[in-house]
Amino acid sequence: MLKNYFKIAFRNLMKYKLHTGINIIGLTLGLGVSILIFFFVQFESSYDNFHADNDKIFRLRRFEVVDGEKTFSYSTPIITAPTFASEFPQVEATTRYIGGASQAYLDELTTENQNYSMVSPEFLEIFDFKLIEGDKSKVLQDKFGAVITEDVAKKYFGDSNPIGKSIRMKMGDNFEEYQVTGLLENIPGNSSLQFEMLINDQNLDFTVDEFGKNNWFHVFGDTYLKANDPLAKASIESGSIPMMKKVLGEEYVEGEYLWELQPMSEIHLTDDEITGMVETTRPTLLYILAGIAFLILLIASINFTTMAIGRSVTRAKEVGVRKTMGAGFSQLMFQFLTEALLTTLIALVLGLMVAELLVPTFNSLFEKDLDLVYQPTQIGILIGLVILITAMAGAYPAFFMSNLRPIKVLKGNLSIRFGKQGLRKGLVAFQFFISFLLIASTLIMVNQMKAIRDYDLGFDKEMVVIVDVPGVSGLDLVQNLVDGFENAETYRQALVGRSEVESAGISIATYGDESFWDSGFETNEKEQFNFRVSFVGGDYFKSMGLEMAEGRALNPDIGADSSAFVINETFAKAMNWEDPLGEMLPNSEFAPHQIVGVVKDFNHNSLYKEIEPLLLAKSPKLLFSGINTLMIHAAFNPKVLVKGSGTDFETFKSVLESEWGKVFPMESFSFSFMDEKVQNQYKADERLGKMVFFAAGIAILIATMGLFAMAALSIAGRTKEIGIRKVLGASSLSISWMFNREFLAITVAGVLIALPLSLYLMQSWIAQFAVKDWPSWINFVLLAILGIGFTLLIVSAQAFRATQMNPVKTLKDE
Structure with a gap:
């Protein structure tokens, strides 16, 4: 039975090649972009999940109140880690995490800047970074020991085993020998902590004196701790107040030096400007991207729905005959859902190909290293997308078609004139609304970023090169x-x-x-x-x-x-x-x-x-x-x-x-351009603008195909009416206008709703800038005129073709 459903579904898809092609192309584009975005969102949401005790690991956040103003920072005093370890029995281990860079010898004649992180010996016992060689409990015990990643090992030692070999790095006034005691797998891309080399935090002796090490107002690097229970967070935070009273003594002022434990799972996704020694992603970016993906899928699904309802004239007799022969409502529902599922599966395969092609561009845009891996989570996302699209695109047409009455259908009384179908008009209007919303938002973002680029900063950034001195x-x-x-x-x-x-x-x-x-x-x-x-x-x-x-x-x-x-x-x-x-x-x-x-x-x-x-x-x-x-x-x-x-x-x-x-x-020579550094401040919003622009282009393309198909269906259902009107003397222009006015009403409705809504939604985005610039109202008027003109062009082309048909042929009995 199931095989039969798929066989009939395949025959019907092949029978209506134009509509099938439009549906598959639309869904392919929608799925290709959406798969990429949803995989990216899943990847960003998976940060630091590979640590087994992720729920027990916290980063310390320090609050200070100065003149009534509360500020926070992730930079902590050097004495923080040992103090929390000794004061709280709930704390299993603590570690400092302090970044640095030094000149290191690649060979006897060449040095290169080498990044490192100073950490406590317990670091690799708190975090689950995979150690290929070495003992977690021992590799960071020695002040002059170093744990390096595979890439760093290859850079200094080629393919030979690095364990026991030395790297000379400048610390203080001299070059010191650091012996490689451990080899790590390259740090996963979804790790908040990214580093190349770990060395013992005893190396702080080279840069901080004893006063600085024991001063609660001298901050240097981040501090992490591992609790014995995820619920210990509240008790440690409340206990930090008496702890500060104890360690500061007479210097303590009530309520002016506070601590908070930030869960490891909350480090990467944050809107905070202050991020400490980690790279972060704004969660609002993920929400916007996920929303864009959903809207694109929705537009493609609307195409499917409206065209399926539009084809109900040609499919109605099929439904009537099958119901007369005993087919039940559930069987017909399943048949039409099978067609939607088969279309979606074909589009999914093609969409995966599109996604693979777009990965390099996406990674370049967002400066990520995303791979489309197909593990259980990713497969779950794909299955979810198939179910979602099948439901969105196929559920209503299946219900609509399966619910047709045989006697009415077989008597030929079924009418689905476009002007009588409020649902289809509403769906197409919604497509235009989404498209214009994205276009208007793009216009606002492009205008604002241009204003930022052209703004007089008060200094000359052109032809200025920045050279870092040792x-x-x-x-x-x-x-x-x-x-x-x-x-x-x-x-x-x-x-x-x-x-x-x-x-x-x-x-x-x-x-x-x-x-x-x-x-x-x-x-x-x-x-x-x-x-x-x-x-x-x-x-x-x-x-x-x-x-x-x-x-x-x-x-x-x-x-x-x-x-x-x-x-x-x-x-x-x-x-x-x-x-x-x-x-x-x-x-x-x-x-x-x-x-x-x-x-x-x-x-x-x-x-x-x-x-x-x-x-x-x-x-x-x-x-x-x-x-x-x-x-x-x-x-x-x-x-x-x-x-x-x-x-x-x-x-x-x-x-x-x-x-x-x-x-x-x-010393190795390196430089950067001043103008590039200035522009890098706005990378996140430039990327978002490009993504919205790309999404708007996809949405317009899909909506255009939908409009083309809807106009074709509407005109095809009224060919006899067109023939009669021509016989009675109607001109091609008047007939074209008859169809255009229906679609123009839809276009104007979409524009009138989308434009003011885009202004409202973009207010929160543009509010983040100290320098703001809104597009002129003329730009929005031109955008509306272009949209209306675009609709006129597509519908008029279809209508003109229909008016050129010979009325004799269209008025013949079947």
Whole structure:
């Protein structure tokens, strides 16, 4: 019996090739895109699930209250891990997770920047990263032991066994030998923690003194803990308050230093701007992508439904005869559902091929490494999609067809004129509504991102190259900065004499990576004043094209302006200084200094944020004398910002490399472009815009095929009427308008609902930007006109073809 159902279904699909083709093409496109999106959503939702005790692992989140404002960070004091381990019996193990980078020898003549993570010895017992060689409990015990991944092992040792071999890395002032004690499988793509090398956190001795290790206000890296029970979270959090009272003593202020345990399962998917030492994905992105996938499937399913109902004239006699011969309602239902299932299965196979073809483009767009693997979860998604589409596309047509009355059908009284079918009109209108909603949303996103790209940031990002100078690590932060600036100045001096270089400056902060430091001090009135800060040198102001509102820029000469600050206009306004030149920061703790210039406001943050008070200085010691808070967001190695003179880039680059080789012959050379760094801030929204644009294109294509089929069905059902009208003198234009007005009403309804709704829905997206730009109303009017014109073109083409038929043929009896 089942075989018979499929045989009849296949014959019917082959009989109506045009409609079958439109359905399969629409479903193939819908499934191809949807499979890719749903697999991506599943992959993003699976982050960190491979850890066996995932529900018992937590990351510590630290809250502080300053002047009534509560802020949080994942950066924790170094003393946090041992303190929680000793204070709470519920805690089985703790580990620090502190990122770093160092120069390492690839061979005797070449060094390369090597990333590493400093962790506690228990790290591999807390997390289930697969160790190929080595003992989890021993590989991280030695200060100079290293656990590396397969890729790192291949880079340094080729195909030979790395265990017992050494890697020389610069720690502090010297190169140290790190012996490979363990080999890890490459870290899974769905791991929040991504690293290349693990070393013991005793190596903090090279960068942090004893005061820093035991200070509760000196934060450095993340802290993770493993509890003996997932429900221990609440008791540990509540117990952290008396713990802080105990460890801070007289320094403790009620409610101003709090802790929260963030479950491992909640780390990756977050809307928080502060993410710690992990890469995250905004859950709203997944919701939007899943919604897009569902809408595309819905449009394709609507095509199936409307065309199945439209074919009911030709299938009605078949239903009448089968019912007369004894076929029951359930049998007919099953027959039509079988046709829907067979169509869906064919589209699924083709859709998987489309998805495989789109994977490289998708990975490039979202910078992911997604593979279409077919494990139980993924197979479950595919089965779910088949059931969903079969139900959406086939359930109503099956019910509609199976419910036809034989006597009415066989007498030939069945009418499904398009104008009489409210459901089909509603479904087609809904297709247009979805399509226009996506198009209008794309228009808003494209317009906003163009405004961001074209916005005057207040500095010159063109033809500026950022060159990272080798860092200096040690226990004294100020000395590290001073020594790093000396290295950068040596390289800068080598460049400024070259004709290919217009100017060169130095800075610890660049743009597009949130690298400006957060700092603050207490004013004489005991109020906290927070601002952003960067230390600069050389021709920084000239290289960045910054303009002065008052006063002068910092002197580029070495040693000059060691007691000078330059602030931005927002800083001066926040201080209520009408004439800031010569002013001093209102805190007696600061060493003698003065404000020598006010730079015009420029966007040191991304355009998601308003411009904040900013201070630029040459002397870190001067600033550190008076501040009471400091948050370092990124590595503080100085960067040389080089402005090209307009020569071709290859010549410019060769100059940078040749001078680098003279100054740092043992160090690897790397650079980045300022304009790319700036644009990288908006990658997530650029990707989302491209995805919505792509989805809008697919939706339009599917809806167009549906409109074509619906117009063809509507006209085919009224060929005799067209013949009579022609005999009575009706023109082709009047007949065309008769059909067009029905479809135009649907189009206009879809546009009128979609356009205002898109404005409403996009408000929350565009609100995240400090700089906002909505499209002109003219753009929306043009969009509506294009949609209406598109409908007229498709329907008119079908109607014109019908009016060219000979009335004699259309009016003949069957």
